[in-house]
Amino acid sequence: MRGRSATLRLFFFHLAATLVSSALVLAAVYFGTMRLLENQTAAVVEAELRGLVDDYGEGGQFALRTAIARRTNSKTDADAVYLFSTNSGSPIAGNLLQWPDGPLDGKWRKINLIRTDTNTRVLVGGRAFMLPGGGKLFVGRDLREQRQFREILGAASSALLVFFLLSGTLGGFAVSRAVLRRVDSIGEAAGAIAAGDISRRAPVTGANDEFDQLAASLNTMLSKNEALINELRMVTDSLAHDLRTPLAHLRARLETLAASQGPDPAAIEAALSEVDYVQGVFASLIDISRAEAGLSRDQFEEIDLCEIVSNAADFYSALAEEKSVTIATECNGEIKVRGHAQFLARAVANLLDNAVKYSPAGSKIIANSSIKNGKPQITICDRGVGVSDADWPNAVKRFARLGAERPLPGAGLGLSLVATVARLHDAELVRTDNNPGLCVSIVFPEAKSAETASN
Amino acid sequence: MQILIVEDDEANARFMEKGLREAGHGVLHVANGADGLSAALSEEFDAIILDRMLPKLDGLAILKTLRSERVRTPVLLLSALGQLDHRVEGLKAGADDYLAKPFAFSELLLRLEAITRRVQPGGGEQTAIKCGELELNLVSRTAKRGARDIELLPREYSILEYLMKNAGRVVTRTMLLEKVWDYRFDPQTNVVDVHISRLRRKIDQDGDPHMIETVRGAGYRLKAPK
Numbered sequence: 091m092r093g094r095s096a097t098l099r100l101f102f103f104h105l106a107a108t109l110v111s112s113a114l115v116l117a118a119v120y121f122g123t124m125r126l127l128e129n130q131t132a133a134v135v136e137a138e139l140r141g142l143v144d145d146y147g148e149g150g151q152f153a154l155r156t157a158i159a160r161r162t163n164s165k166t167d168a169d170a171v172y173l174f175s176t177n178s179g180s181p182i183a184g185n186l187l188q189w190p191d192g193p194l195d196g197k198w199r200k201i202n203l204i205r206t207d208t209n210t211r212v213l214v215g216g217r218a219f220m221l222p223g224g225g226k227l228f229v230g231r232d233l234r235e236q237r238q239f240r241e242i243l244g245a246a247s248s249a250l251l252v253f254f255l256l257s258g259t260l261g262g263f264a265v266s267r268a269v270l271r272r273v274d275s276i277g278e279a280a281g282a283i284a285a286g287d288i289s290r291r292a293p294v295t296g297a298n299d300e301f302d303q304l305a306a307s308l309n310t311m312l313s314k315n316e317a318l319i320n321e322l323r324m325v326t327d328s329l330a331h332d333l334r335t336p337l338a339h340l341r342a343r344l345e346t347l348a349a350s351q352g353p354d355p356a357a358i359e360a361a362l363s364e365v366d367y368v369q370g371v372f373a374s375l376i377d378i379s380r381a382e383a384g385l386s387r388d389q390f391e392e393i394d395l396c397e398i399v400s401n402a403a404d405f406y407s408a409l410a411e412e413k414s415v416t417i418a419t420e421c422n423g424e425i426k427v428r429g430h431a432q433f434l435a436r437a438v439a440n441l442l443d444n445a446v447k448y449s450p451a452g453s454k455i456i457a458n459s460s461i462k463n464g465k466p467q468i469t470i471c472d473r474g475v476g477v478s479d480a481d482w483p484n485a486v487k488r489f490a491r492l493g494a495e496r497p498l499p500g501a502g503l504g505l506s507l508v509a510t511v512a513r514l515h516d517a518e519l520v521r522t523d524n525n526p527g528l529c530v531s532i533v534f535p536e537a538k539s540a541e542t543a544s545n
Numbered sequence: 546m547q548i549l550i551v552e553d554d555e556a557n558a559r560f561m562e563k564g565l566r567e568a569g570h571g572v573l574h575v576a577n578g579a580d581g582l583s584a585a586l587s588e589e590f591d592a593i594i595l596d597r598m599l600p601k602l603d604g605l606a607i608l609k610t611l612r613s614e615r616v617r618t619p620v621l622l623l624s625a626l627g628q629l630d631h632r633v634e635g636l637k638a639g640a641d642d643y644l645a646k647p648f649a650f651s652e653l654l655l656r657l658e659a660i661t662r663r664v665q666p667g668g669g670e671q672t673a674i675k676c677g678e679l680e681l682n683l684v685s686r687t688a689k690r691g692a693r694d695i696e697l698l699p700r701e702y703s704i705l706e707y708l709m710k711n712a713g714r715v716v717t718r719t720m721l722l723e724k725v726w727d728y729r730f731d732p733q734t735n736v737v738d739v740h741i742s743r744l745r746r747k748i749d750q751d752g753d754p755h756m757i758e759t760v761r762g763a764g765y766r767l768k769a770p771k
């Protein structure tokens with residue numbers, strides 16, 4: 091509920107601001123209209139007063155009384171009020187009961203008076219005038235129309251404000267509920283993940299709105315994390331599995347040594363080689379992690395792919411020869427790229443190591459370095475059993491094992507390291523079928539070659 | 546030789562000290578960077594074994610200070626960090642060699658001997674090396690055993706040259722990987738052994754006495770003439 095109050099609070103703040111500004115606008119309209127109406131009335135009264143004074147000037151008291159009688163009897167202007175009285179205030183003509191109290195200064199005034207024609211007490215706006223030949227004249231307007239208008243305007247404004255309040259409140263609840271439902275669904279997914287269900291994802295409604303975009307980017311992150319967590323789990327499991335055997339052997343050998351009389355050099359050496367194996371696995375893992383983290387980029391230098399491939403081919407040729415396998419190096423001159431010499435050498439060595447391991451006797455391995463479509467690349471092809479498209483993604487994972495048993499020691503990290511080294515160089519690791527056999531290429535990005543091609 | 550060990554890992558330091566003393570060397574061990582630097586600046590040593598990660602003063606910082614103070618004592622840098630990455634940094638800072646932990650003691654000893662030998666004044670450019678019946682012409686890059694020419698591939702020549710320059714001393718597989726192929730990593734195969742056995746077949750023929758011997762658990766040694 092704490093989360094709910096945040097959206098609602100925000101919404102009510104907005105609602106209050108809307109209401110206040112609406113009320114201000116309505117008030118401005120109201121007062122402006124009222125003043126306009128009153129000014130119009132005052133102008134009409136002024137004109138009428140002047141007309142009556144003229145009548146009086148031309149025809150005296152009689153003409154004035156006739157004019158007032160004519161006007162009060164006329165139905166055209168039911169709101170007009172008149173009073174012609176003596177100087178002392180006794181009425182002579184008109185439809186008002188008595189002369190209004192208050193000063194006789196000729197200014198526009200609003201007074202409550204009693205009309206004799208309707209016998210009602212009404213609010214009147216009007217002006218008084220001292221007639222030159224004695225007596226005084228009051229001309230005004232019953233303001234009931236204005237009052238009615240004011241009432242209508244007031245009611246409409248109030249209704250409008252109430253409507254704003256109601257629709258705002260309901261809308262606020264509805265919107266905040268909708269927003270919170272989406273927020274809650276994402277929060278729920280996060281909670282489930284925190285509780286251990288790392289495959290949970292934030293729901294995407296398909297509306298492609300901001301929430302969907304948020305959920306989508308969250309999900310991308312979660313998938314990446316899940317992959318990393320799974321890989322880490324796999325590495326830990328595999329590490330535990332892979333190291334258990336050599337550690338068990340080591341322990342057994344040390345126990346035998348402890349129990350034996352004199353030191354047995356062969357047993358000690360066997361124990362040392364078990365330690366070496368464990369050490370090798372660890373060193374590879376550390377190297378992979380460092381390359382993966384991109385920590386090695388500061389050691390990039392200009393290197394020649396041709397030299398790396400020839401060197402590795404030379405190194406493995408001795409091993410290949412023992413299996414009656416030949417390694418053909420294909421390379422026409424220098425191919426310069428910026429890279430990590432040792433990591434690339436190790437990657438190529440791993441590829442050739444695999445190629446030699448899986449090559450049948452009498453077959454040929456091709457170690458090629460070239461520039462294709464402007465992209466420098468290294469390709470190692472063998473005639474072994476190959477790796478199917480389906481198996482490939484698995485093969486480049488850490489501790490991958492194709493088939494139930496790992497046939498040769500040291501495998502499992504080889505291709506994974508190659509993949510990591512490729513990533514470190516923004517290069518692509520490409521598998522192609524050699525029919526039969528496997529071709530693996532490390533394809534470097536074009537930009538790097540363009541930069542160094544002139545050298 | 547007098548050797549300074551700057552290493553905070555007590556067990557590893559004892560292990561190195563014991564081995565070095567058994568090999569007939571004098572050893573001073575200090576456990577932190579500050580002491581290491583003052584010892585290296587105030588006393589004469591034939592070599593310094595310097596751990597990279599040290600309390601108080603980092604190994605690389607010590608190395609840089611020493612070199613800027615014109616102390617030319619050979620330094621072997623030790624590190625528990627990755628194999629491939631930190632070497633260059635160490636060598637740039639002025640180390641003569643680099644060894645990743647954990648290591649075999651024999652490897653440490655051989656590398657120490659190699660870096661201390663390096664600074665001894667040499668007698669001008671050599672053009673040939675002789676070792677018993679074996680003779681290497683460094684100019685034409687050819688080899689002979691007695692009167693017989695030995696046909697060597699370029700790498701085989703490099704292996705033999707390295708063995709002959711270190712005649713009588715053990716050369717480890719790691720050292721060969723570094724010198725001949727410039728590989729700073731362990732390829733986890735026995736390829737070096739295969740290269741050595743190919744070289745042996747070319748050098749030793751028709752009942753000749755074997756010249757390259759295998760030293761179990763360490764590496765190879767070219768027999769030096771008596």
